[in-house]
Amino acid sequence: MILAKTGNEALAYAMKQINPDVVAAYPITPSTEIVQLFSNYVADGEVDTEFVPVESEHSAMTACIGAAACGRRVMTATASQGLALMHEMLFIAAGLRLPIVMAVASRSLSSPLNIHGDHSDSVASRDSGWLQFFCETVQEGYDTLIMAVKIAERAYLPAIVAIDGFILSHCQERIETLEDRAVREFLGQPKPNYNLLDWRNPILVGPATLQDYYFEFKRSEIEGMRRALPVIEEVQQEFGQRFGRYYPVLEEYRCEDAEAVLVVMGSACGTCRVAVDQLRAEGRKVGLVKLRVFRPLVHNLLRTSLAKFPKIGVMDRVDAVNSYGGPLFTEITSVLYDLPERPKVFSYVYGLGGREFSPEDARMVYEQVLSGKKDELVTYVGVR
Amino acid sequence: MARKLKGWQELPCGAIISDLQAVKENKTGAWRSLRPVWNNEKCRQCLLCWIYCPDSAILIQDGKVVGIDYDYCKGCGICAGICPAKAIEMEKEKK
Numbered sequence: 001m002i003l004a005k006t007g008n009e010a011l012a013y014a015m016k017q018i019n020p021d022v023v024a025a026y027p028i029t030p031s032t033e034i035v036q037l038f039s040n041y042v043a044d045g046e047v048d049t050e051f052v053p054v055e056s057e058h059s060a061m062t063a064c065i066g067a068a069a070c071g072r073r074v075m076t077a078t079a080s081q082g083l084a085l086m087h088e089m090l091f092i093a094a095g096l097r098l099p100i101v102m103a104v105a106s107r108s109l110s111s112p113l114n115i116h117g118d119h120s121d122s123v124a125s126r127d128s129g130w131l132q133f134f135c136e137t138v139q140e141g142y143d144t145l146i147m148a149v150k151i152a153e154r155a156y157l158p159a160i161v162a163i164d165g166f167i168l169s170h171c172q173e174r175i176e177t178l179e180d181r182a183v184r185e186f187l188g189q190p191k192p193n194y195n196l197l198d199w200r201n202p203i204l205v206g207p208a209t210l211q212d213y214y215f216e217f218k219r220s221e222i223e224g225m226r227r228a229l230p231v232i233e234e235v236q237q238e239f240g241q242r243f244g245r246y247y248p249v250l251e252e253y254r255c256e257d258a259e260a261v262l263v264v265m266g267s268a269c270g271t272c273r274v275a276v277d278q279l280r281a282e283g284r285k286v287g288l289v290k291l292r293v294f295r296p297l298v299h300n301l302l303r304t305s306l307a308k309f310p311k312i313g314v315m316d317r318v319d320a321v322n323s324y325g326g327p328l329f330t331e332i333t334s335v336l337y338d339l340p341e342r343p344k345v346f347s348y349v350y351g352l353g354g355r356e357f358s359p360e361d362a363r364m365v366y367e368q369v370l371s372g373k374k375d376e377l378v379t380y381v382g383v384r
Numbered sequence: 385m386a387r388k389l390k391g392w393q394e395l396p397c398g399a400i401i402s403d404l405q406a407v408k409e410n411k412t413g414a415w416r417s418l419r420p421v422w423n424n425e426k427c428r429q430c431l432l433c434w435i436y437c438p439d440s441a442i443l444i445q446d447g448k449v450v451g452i453d454y455d456y457c458k459g460c461g462i463c464a465g466i467c468p469a470k471a472i473e474m475e476k477e478k479k
Contacts, residue, residue, distance in 0.1 A: 097398030156397055194400055204401035212389055217399045219392035 001177045007168035010142040010175055011077070011103045011161075012037035016047055017183040018149055020101075021072035024052035024063035028082035029115045030165040031105035035077050057082035061089035061100075068098035069205050071192025073149065076100070079165060080107035083121040087128070090158075094129025095221055096205065099152035099190075102130075103145055104162040105169035106266070106317075108353045116354020117165030119266065119317040123294070123327050129221060131159040131228060132295040134265040138163070138173040140247060140292075146183055147239050153190055155231040157224055164267040164317075166354060178243060186242060228296050247292055250301045254280055255287030260311040260369040263289045263302075263332060268315060268350070268357050275362035286366050291328070299335045306336060311344045313369040317351045325378050346374050350381035357381065412439065416459035418474040420452055426471035433463035433472060 005013065011034045015023070023042075025035040042051040050067075054060045057078050068074040078086065083104060093100050109120040122132055133148060135141040141163040148159040163169055178186075194203050209217055232249060240246025253269075254276050255261055264272050269290045279286045289305055289312075291298075306312055314333075316326025324330065325347035333345050348365055351357040361381050368374055401407065427449055434442040434449065441457035443450050452463075464472040 095399065097400075193397070194402065201402070202404060204404065204407055207399055207401050207407075209399065213395075216390065216392040216395055220395050220397065223392070224397075 003175055003177055004172045005138060005142075005175050006033070006170050006172050007138045007141050007163040008033035008105065008170065009037060010138045010173075010177075011145055011163065012041070013177060014142045014145040014183075015075055015103075016041040017178065017180050018073070018075065018146060018187065019047045019184065020049055020075040020149075022050045022052065022064070022067035022074045023076060024054050024060045024067070024074075025076045025078070026054055026057045026060045026082060028057070028079050030107055030117070030169040031077045031079040031082070031103065033169070034103050034105070057085040058089060061086040061093065064100045065089060065093050065096065065098060066196070068093070068100050069096065069196040071190065071195040073153075073190045074098075074100045075102065075149075077103040077105070079105045080109055080115075080121045083125060084109060087125065090125055090128035090130060092206070093158045095217070097156040097221065097224060098158055099149075099156060100158040101145065101148045101152050102158070102160050103141075104160050105165045106162045107165040114353040115165070117167050117169075117267075117317075118352045118354065119162070120352075122160055122162045123318045125160070126295060126327065129157070129225060130295060131155065131157050131225075131232070131293070133159065133161045133292060134294055135161065135163050135168065135292070136267055136269040136290065138168055138171070139175045139245070141168060142175055142177065143239065143243075143245055143247065146178070146186065147235050149187055150238075151228075151232050151235045154235065155224065155228045157228055162266070167267045176245075182243070186239070225296050229293075229298060232293060249293045249298050250305055251288075251290040251292065252305060253288040253290060255289065255305075255309070257285055258287035258309055259285040260313065260366060261287045261289050261306070261309045262313045262315055262348075262362070262365060262369065263291055263306070263328065264315045265291050265294060265328065266317060268317065268362075271357055271359055272315075272362045274359040275366055278359065279363065279366055284366070284370065286370065294328075297331055297335070302332060302335045303339065306332070306343060307339050309343055311346075311369050311372055313346045313348050313365055315365070316347070316349050319349045319352065319378075329378075344372055347378045348381055349378055355382060411455045413441075413453075413455045413457050416454075416457060417477050418459040418461060419454070419477045420457065420459065420461065420463055420472045421475050422449065422452055423471045423473070426469045428469045428471070430468065432466045432468065436462050436466045438462065
């Protein structure tokens with residue numbers, strides 16, 4: 001069906017079609033509507049979900065962990081301070097290898113208070129062991145949330161699906177939805193290895209491990225993340241074959257013979273496409289490298305792709321406040337370090353707190369990267 | 385007891401332990417600083433202590449409470465708090 005939906009409406013609709021066993025959530029702007037609309041589906045009897053309205057995001061994630069440890073399909077949604085409040089439990093969900101799927105409407109972190117979109121929340125959770133997907137459009141968000149359930153359950157890892165707050169969460173786009181039945185057939189039933197509430201087969205969840213075993217369990221979790229990429233590719237291909245929409249982990253847009261490319265995550269990819277089209281029409285050799293999967297860090301794909309380009313601008317919609325460069329910039333420069341001939345890589349921080357990032361801004365960045373000259377280590381795009 | 389330590393590839397995914405023998409060997413009762421003392425005469429056999437005990441340390445025989453398993457009771461006091469008949473009292477553990 002072709003519908004006009006905001007990002008939040010589309011994700012709530014995807015959740016309805018996924019029909020998770022348990023949803024535990026607490027509202028926060030700009031993700032509130034996802035769960036609010038979903039709770040309507042619960043009240044109207046359109047899903048079989050046990051809906052748990054909790055008293056905080058910390059409790060939301062805790063309830064999700066408990067339900068997932070019972071082998072159930074579990075989802076939630078949050079943003080910003082809510083994700084920050086979950087921080088402790090994120091590591092526990094990942095360490096227990098529970099395939100919880102969480103929609104995030106990306107938003108800045110206080111202080112000062114700001115409700116608008118940037119990537120501070122998810123990126124600050126980057127070391128928690130969750131898979132992370134950044135979506136460019138509402139359609140991609142809808143499709144990715146459905147795929148993430150299958151990916152998480154196959155990889156035994158929790159997953160964040162991020163749409164940019166307000167830019168995607170509150171703006172309507174034309175989307176093509178799938179049939180309820182098609183979604184359920186694509187996902188199948190979860191196949192848990194155990195159930196915490198199965199008293200005939202008792203298990204211990206969350207043991208204390210000391211100097212003798214903690215490291216080995218972490219090593220095993222690390223391996224889970226290392227093996228996640230083939231699972232992601234497999235499920236994305238299945239989705240593409242079945243429904244005709246395929247999203248590569250890393251997409252090169254008009255990158256053939258490009259002298260300069262920007263590496264971008266999220267909705268700004270669309271903005272950069274416009275700038276690329278304009279610049280290409282003027283004969284400038286520029287392209288876009290869209291990074292859709294932030295965790296795992298797809299280092300081999302990034303190295304192979306980026307090695308081809310002499311000049312690269314890395315776009316971070318978040319600053320790591322490390323007195324150096326943006327988080328994606330530091331990771332990408334590190335990925336390229338082993339190349340015999342390294343490209344020039346520039347760090348750009350843009351769009352913090354929902355600051356507009358226009359095609360003109362993107363053009364300016366492209367011009368600077370093409371020139372190969374930049375005085376400061378990090379450029380804060382549009383800051384007065 | 386000397387045991388060969390396992391490598392990371394031999395460990396269960398997510399540290400979910402289904403071999404509960406290892407759990408039995410680890411006598412956590414040694415951590416206790418307060419000891420629950422159960423009074424048979426006051427006990428109404430409602431089994432709330434058994435439901436609430438996080439360490440399965442309430443001993444049951446034929447559906448009735450018969451005592452406390454001090455090998456595993458960590459002395460958290462939840463049983464004493466939940467008991468409607470005040471049949472469990474926490475006492476200082478003697479050295």
